[in-house]
Every structure is written in structure tokens, then in C-alpha cells.
Amino acid sequence: MRVATVEDATGIRCGVVVDDVLFRFPTGTTVLDLLRSGTLHEAGATAVSANDAVPFAGLRLLPPLDAPTVRDFVAFEEHVEGMVAAAPGNPGVAPEWYEAPTFYFTNPYALIGSGEDVPVPAGCELLDFELEVAAVIGSGGRDLSPEEARDHIVGYTIFNDWSARDLQFREMKVNLGPCKGKDFASTLGPVLVTADELEPCRDADDFLRLMMAVEVNGREVGRDLLSNMGWPFEELVAYASRGAEIRPGDVLGSGTCGGGGCLAESWGRRGIQDPPPLGPGDVVTMTVQGIGTITNTVVKGRTPRPIAPARHRPRDRS
Template sequence: MRVATVEEPDGTIRCGVVDGETLWRLPAGTTVLDLLRTGTLSAAQADANDPVPLEGRRLLPPVEAPSVRDFIAFEEHVEGIAGAIDEAWYAAPTFYFTNPYALVGANDDVAVPPGCARLDFELEVAAVIGTAGSELSPEQARDHIAGYTILNDWSARDLQFREMAVRLGPCKGKDFATTLGPVLVTADELEPYRDDNGFLSLGMTVSVNGAEIGSDLLSNMSWPFEDLVAYASRGTTVRPGDVLGSGTCGNGGCLAELWGRGRDDLPPLKPGDVVEMTVEGIGTIRNTVVAGRDPHPIRPARSRPRTRPAGAPA
């Protein structure tokens, strides 16, 4: 089953089941997050009885995610970005939290964030949690995944690398836009793509202005999604609607990887560029970069004051 959330021409938000070019709408007021939280997503097809054309409706992120974790699970990507890979990367599937309020739809424009001169894309797939769980084993985790969607982790590389030099972040280098879409494909629909090692073997491609930049297989992840979910659930609870990104694929899944491999013919993204990503079994997202705003200036840090409260140790 393929589930979408759309903005109607009159501005209202509806969700429904996608069948070709038709959206079978669910009753008004229903959200995909509600379906996940109540465990009724599997029954959505039976309740979707209001067909309308999908064309002419703006695709929104398929689920209003309470949280977004983004992993870094492709070894080839890490090699391109960092050169030599630290042994710590192999020990566990690392992630960071990104901004759930900055999710954008499959065909939305994406503004260059303030102060950014090196805008980049990241081609990923994300799992969406359907059932809450904590301290899950990888075997248990599979049953907690409701489905999958495409994720583009837009990255302001100059802001990101400055922030990470402070041993925090990425922060403003990441939280301005994350594309999610075009639909949520339920996990059962992608089971035929599972290989003998338990990975989903989905073809992934990304192009800029019609020229292919990168392609890979999702099955080149170093950990399957079940491991990512199990790790995320350690000491906490993953909840319905939580999004877990795979991290950027290899072989040109982002510009920074190719820059790290010596490609100097690929400039950062600029207004007017169209970034298109396609993942086998899921669909295509296509976003146009537009101009952003200039940042309001913030002064550099002042030197630490040397004053102390009266009686404080020197």
C-alpha cells in the first residue's frame, strides 16, 4: 500500500491511499500519524472510498514526524567524505537528530539557507516507525517498521563543517529543509526486494538539472534498517511516526562525497537547480532550489570576562 498526504486546492489537508494517478481519500480529519498511533494503517485501504485525481494536489511529507534521526550507514559515503574511516564508525550505527519542523514535500521549492554558499543534497531512504518499542532486538525491530519513503537531507556544507569543528552539530547546516516523500510505502510491499542478507535491494539515483550525479543500491548499507531501529531504541522508546534515515548512499549520493574524491567539476547547488531523486519501489521526489534570505549578523564571541562574584575562588 502507498499512502500520501496532500494539500487540496482549497488549502485543506487530506491523506489517502495512492493507486496509480488516483488518491483514494480517507475521511476528513484523518492523518497518517493517527493511523500509525492507533495501529489502523493496515485498514486504511478499506476506509479509502473517496477517489480524486492525484494531479493538481500538492504532495506533503507523507507523515508528520515527531522526530527524525538520520544515520550514516553507507561505508562508501564515509570514505568519500572523510578519507580514512575512524574505527569508531564500525562499532555502532551512529545518528544525529534533525529538525522535524523543517520537513518539505516531494515537489516543494527549497530555499538556500541564510549564509550558505555550499548547498548540497543527500540521497537517502527512511524507515517510518509504526509501533512503539524500546530495547528492541533487530529481529523484533522489523515488526516495528510501518514503511519506507525517500529522504533528501539537504546540507549547507560550509555551515555544517564550521559547526562540527566545535565538536557539536550539525545544527544550522542541516535544520532548514529535509524532503520526505513522495509517499509512504508499507513494509510488506517492499519485501520482494529483500536479498539473501536481509537488506532491501532498491536502486537509487539522483540527478541535477537532468544530469545523473549518483546511483547506488540501498542494500549497500553496512547495517540493515532493523539494526538501526534496534540501536535507536536502546535506553529509550521509538514511537509511531518517528523517521530513521539511512544516511547518504555511496557512489555520488551527495556532492561532498565527490568533492572529497577530487571532483572539482561539480559546483554547489544554486537557485534554479532541480534535484531529482528516484528510489525503486518508492517513487520520485523533485525539488527546485530557490534564493534564500541574507542572515541577520551576529557578533563573534567576546573574550571571557575575568570578573568573579565577591568571595569566589580565584
């Protein structure tokens, strides 16, 4: 089943996409509501039989669901190699990367749909994309094993973790972050594909073998297989649930794929900014086998309002 959230003449509506038709859920029904009640598949079957249908093409796409949390992992070794290639002495992938799947929390309020413009964030001169796939949690849990975690994944969608690299690199020198380098936009879409549809794509090592590709202005700049992840999604979910709850609607990104899944990886390997950073007018298109295609256009952003540097304070304690 392929589930979408759109804006049409009646407002924001969710439904099931079959071929080029959207079979709409009843007005007011959200994907997150259905996940929390455990009735997504039943609602999908009911929507198709009720036949409240409109053409899917031309509708404004929103993120498939209103995610309460978004965790983004860094699960592709090749991506990490490229990102550290430009560091002094090229230290290579940190041994700690191999020990456990690392993630950070990003901004759920910044999720956008395919087709929406992305303003250059204030103060950014090195705008980048990140080609990822995200798993969506369908049922809650805690301290899950990888085997248990598989049953908690309801489906998958494409995730573009837009990145202001100059802001990100500066703020991470404080050993905390990323923050403003990441929280301005993340594209999710075009649809949520339920996990059962992608099960035939599993390889002998139990990874989802899906082709991923990204184009800038119609020119392909990156390509990889999702199965090149260091851990499958089940292990990412299990790790996220260690000592913590995962809940319906939570989104877990794979992290950027290798093979040019972002510009900064290429910059690190080549030692030059080629391809160049994104700017107004650039169109970024991502396609993942079995899920679909998302497209966003970069537009001019706002001039940043100045923030004064920190003052140097005395160490008086009285």
C-alpha cells in the same frame, strides 16, 4: 499500500494511492493518527472501498506524515570514505564507525514535500543534497532486538537531507553538531510505502536491494543500491531504541548512499568542487526503486542577519 498526504481543493488530505488515483481518508484523518492507533492498513482498505477518489497527479505533495522526530544515520561506508577523503592525511573511516550505527537528530519542523522550493539557507555558499531512504516507525518500543524491530517498521519513503556544507563544516569544528548546516529543509516523500510491498526486494543478506539515483538538472550525478548499507534498517531501529523509546511516526534516515549520493562525497574524492554546489534554478530529482521520485527546485534565499562573535569574558568567580 502507498500512503500520501496532499493539499487539494478541500484542504490537507491523506489517503491511499492506487495507480494514479488518491482514495482519501475522512476529512481530518492524519497518517500519524492512524499509526498511533494502529489502524493504518484497516483505514486504507476502508478508503478504497468508500471510493472518495480524486486524480493523484497535479496535487501538491506534502511529507507523507507529520513526523514527531527525525533521526538521521550514516550507514554507508562508501559515503564516509568520500567525506573524509579531503581531510589532511586522509585518515580513512574512523574505527568507531564500524562499532555502532551513528545518528543525529534533525529538525522535524523543516520537513517539506516533493515539488516544494528550497531557498538557499542564509550565509550558505556550498549547498548540497543527500540521497537517502528513511524507515517510518509504526509501533512504539524500547530496547528492541533487530528481530523485534522489523515488526515496528511500518514502511519506507525517500529522504533528501539537504546540507549547507560550509555552515556544517564550520560548526562541527566545535565538536557539536551539525545544527544550522542541516535544519533548514529535509524532503520526505513522495509517499509512504508500507513494508510488506518491499519485502520481495530483500537479498540473501536480508537487506533491501533497491536502486537509488539522483539527478541535477536532468543529469545523473549519483547511483547506488540501498543494500550497500553497513547495517539493515532493523539494526538501526534496534540501536535507536537502546535505552530510549521509539514511537509511531518517528523517521529514521539511512544516511547518504555512496556512488555520488551527495556532492561533497565527490568533492572529497576529486579534490575539486565538481559537480559544483547547488544554486538558484537547480532542480534535484531523486528516484528509489519501489518508492518513487521526489523533485525540488533551489531558489534564492535571504541575506543573513548578523550575529556578533562571542565576547571574551574574564574568569572572575565573585
